Amino acid sequence: QVQFVESGGGLVQAGGSLRLSCAASGSSFTINAMGWYRQAPGKQRELVAAITSDDGSTNYADSVKGRFTISRDNAKNTVALQMNSLKPEDTAVYYCNAVARADGVERNYWGQGTQVTVSS
Numbered sequence: 001q002v003q004f005v006e007s008g009g010g011l012v013q014a015g016g017s018l019r020l021s022c023a024a025s026g027s028s029f030t031i032n033a034m035g036w037y038r039q040a041p042g043k044q045r046e047l048v049a050a051i052t053s054d055d056g057s058t059n060y061a062d063s064v065k066g067r068f069t070i071s072r073d074n075a076k077n078t079v080a081l082q083m084n085s086l087k088p089e090d091t092a093v094y095y096c097n098a099v100a101r102a103d104g105v106e107r108n109y110w111g112q113g114t115q116v117t118v119s120s
Contacts, residue, residue, distance in 0.1 A: 001026050001027070001029075001102055001103070002024055002025070002026040002029045002031075002098070002100050002102050002109050003024070003025050003026055003109075004022055004023070004024050004025075004096045004098060004109055004110065004111040005022065005023055005025075005096075005111055005112065006020060006021070006022050006094065006095070006096045006111045006112065006113065006114040007020070007021050007022075007023075007114060008020040008021050008114065009094060009114030009115045009116045010115075010116070010117070011117045011119065012086055012116075012117070012118055012119070013118070013119050013120075014086060014087055014088055014118055014119065014120045015085060015086065016086050016118070017082070017083060017084045017085075017086065018083045018086065018116060019080060019081070019082050019083065020036065020080065020081040020083065020094055020114060020116075021078060021079070021080045021081075022034065022036075022078060022079045022080070022096030022098075022111055023076075023077065023078045024077040024078070024098060024100070024109075025077070026102065028102060028103065029100050029101060029102040030053075030100065030101050031053050031074075031077060031098050031099070031100045032052065032053055032054070032099045032100065032101070032106070033050060033051065033052045033053060033098065033099045034050070034051060034053070034072055034079040034096070034097065034098045034099075035047065035048070035049055035050030035051065035059075035070070035079070035096075035097050035098075036048040036049050036050070036070065036079075036081045036094055036095065036096060036097065037094070037095045037097050038090075038092035038093065038094045038095065038116075039092055039093050039095070040091060040092040040093075043092070045095070046061060047059070047061055048060070048061050048064055048068065048081065048094070049061070049064065049068055049069075049070035049081060050070065050097075051070045051071070051072050051079065053072070053074055056072070058070055063089075064083075064090075067083070067084050067085045067086075068081060068082065068083050068084070069081070069082040069084075070082075079096065079098075081094070083116070086116075086118045087118060088118045088119065088120045089118075090116060090118050091116060091117050091118050092116060093113040093114065093115055093116075094113065094114050094115075094116055095110055095111055095112075095113045096110070096111035097109070097110055097111075
């Protein structure tokens with residue numbers, strides 16, 4: 001069993017910064033990849049950024065390239081998203097996502113989400 005919890009969301013003015021973090025906990029699990037998704041009201045959930053555990057390769061949505069940076073600490077089972085130059089259109093609930101193996105089964109896991117609101 002694996003559990004993920006996000007933190008770091010909040011209110012910020014346009015042009016400001018926030019740092020989101022996600023921590024995994026449990027026993028007898030390995031994580032292959034972690035990332036962040038976001039979903040705004042009336043919008044589809046979209047991938048923001050992802051990073052693999054083996055070589056650290058990253059993938060970003062075009063809308064956040066150059067502004068957001070994803071990082072991970074494999075030893076601590078955490079992933080972070082540094083969000084700079086925030087725009088009102090970044091407002092959404094941000095979800096931590098991971099591909100992990102536990103009890104011999106690999107599947108996706110989701111955190112509960114953290115709200116990010118950017119005002120103009």
